[in-house]
Amino acid sequence: MRSLLGKTAPPQALALRDVASVAPGLAAFGMTLGVTISALGFGTLPGLVGAGVVYGGSAQLTAVTLVHQGAAFAVVVASAAIVNSRLLLYGASMSRRFRDQPTWFRWLAPHFVIDQTYLLSNARPDLDPRTFRRYWGWLGFLILVLWSSSIAVGIVAGPALPELPHLVFVGTAMFLGMLAPRLTNRPAVVAAVTGGLAAAVIGLVRPELGIVGGAIAGVIAGSAVRR
Amino acid sequence: MTALLSMLILGAVSWLFRIAFITLLPAERLPTRFQIALDHLAPAVLASIVAVELVTLLRGASPTQATALLAAAAIITAVAYHTRNVTIACALGLCTVLALHYLTA
Numbered sequence: 001m002r003s004l005l006g007k008t009a010p011p012q013a014l015a016l017r018d019v020a021s022v023a024p025g026l027a028a029f030g031m032t033l034g035v036t037i038s039a040l041g042f043g044t045l046p047g048l049v050g051a052g053v054v055y056g057g058s059a060q061l062t063a064v065t066l067v068h069q070g071a072a073f074a075v076v077v078a079s080a081a082i083v084n085s086r087l088l089l090y091g092a093s094m095s096r097r098f099r100d101q102p103t104w105f106r107w108l109a110p111h112f113v114i115d116q117t118y119l120l121s122n123a124r125p126d127l128d129p130r131t132f133r134r135y136w137g138w139l140g141f142l143i144l145v146l147w148s149s150s151i152a153v154g155i156v157a158g159p160a161l162p163e164l165p166h167l168v169f170v171g172t173a174m175f176l177g178m179l180a181p182r183l184t185n186r187p188a189v190v191a192a193v194t195g196g197l198a199a200a201v202i203g204l205v206r207p208e209l210g211i212v213g214g215a216i217a218g219v220i221a222g223s224a225v226r227r
Numbered sequence: 228m229t230a231l232l233s234m235l236i237l238g239a240v241s242w243l244f245r246i247a248f249i250t251l252l253p254a255e256r257l258p259t260r261f262q263i264a265l266d267h268l269a270p271a272v273l274a275s276i277v278a279v280e281l282v283t284l285l286r287g288a289s290p291t292q293a294t295a296l297l298a299a300a301a302i303i304t305a306v307a308y309h310t311r312n313v314t315i316a317c318a319l320g321l322c323t324v325l326a327l328h329y330l331t332a
Contacts (some may be wrong), residue, residue, distance in 0.1 A: 045231060055242060067233060067288075080237050081240045081244075084240070084241045087245050089265065089268055089270075089272070090245075091245055094249065099253065099255065110245035110250065115272070119289070169323060169324050171280065172276075172277055172281060174320065176304050177278050179273035179274060181272045182268070183271070192270040199279050200282050203282050203283075208282070210275065213275075214271065215271045215272040219265065220264070222270070223266065
């Protein structure tokens with residue numbers, strides 16, 4: 001008998017299990033962002049609206065920091081948008097999963113595309129279109145609730161929380177936990193090593209370009225090795 | 228007002244990024260070579276995120292803290308590789324943060 005947590009489990013159970021696996025890292029990052037929003041006086045309303053509308057921690061953190069530094073409006077939006085430009089790659093990679101879905105789903109559901117939803121669903125390639133639709137809806141909704149709640153807690157409780165300057169490392173650990181099991185073949189290892197090195201170097205010069213630059217370099221290197 | 232407006236515009240731009248290759252120009256219409264290359268996106272982007280976050284953390288850390296963070300990252304990678312469990316990785320990350328807070332305070 002397959003357990004409730006097996007592949008035949010209902011989509012919502014699969015989504016719940018996947019969300020639970022990344023919850024500590026996501027909550028830590030969300031709280032860190034909330035504390036930053038509070039400390040830099042970004043405002044509770046923009047902070048919470050951004051949580052749902054932008055739905056991307058790194059981009060929102062970039063915007064919060066730049067607004068605090070008094071950067072011009074266009075600079076704030078452009079810099080944060082560059083950070084989120086990896087969503088283009090996620091969308092391209094996930095296109096097949098959305099191909100056989102209803103029109104409304106193809107227009108609205110991509111809003112849930114973020115690092116975690118892309119990576120978690122990427123590990124479940126065998127879901128049929130209908131099951132994927134339900135899984136994706138639950139996954140995006142649950143992460144949105146967790147993400148927004150974490151930011152809200154950070155904003156409200158920030159001043160009372162002990163100062164933990166390295167709290168974001170929990171999120172780093174989450175991404176390491178998702179990365180390590182994927183290093184099963186040479187192209188994947190080359191893609192990861194090249195991507196990481198490129199991101200670190202690019203990030204030292206232009207932090208907002210680090211992730212997307214590293215991702216593109218890693219994809220090219222991984223492809224070159226596979227040929 | 229600037230803050231709220233920036234969130235709304237950024238949200239709209241992010242949504243366009245999200246639907247660009249799903250709804251507007253489905254990636255299946257792009258060259259096959261490009262689609263195949265995206266098979267390597269997950270490890271590449273994960274390593275990139277980790278690298279950027281580590282660089283940011285190390286910039287503001289003392290030598291002791293930096294060493295501890297790098298050692299913890301290596302241990303977490305090894306544990307995650309063998310256990311394939313993200314929750315354990317997160318727990319180890321949290322232990323590292325708390326240890327750094329209480330031991331180097």
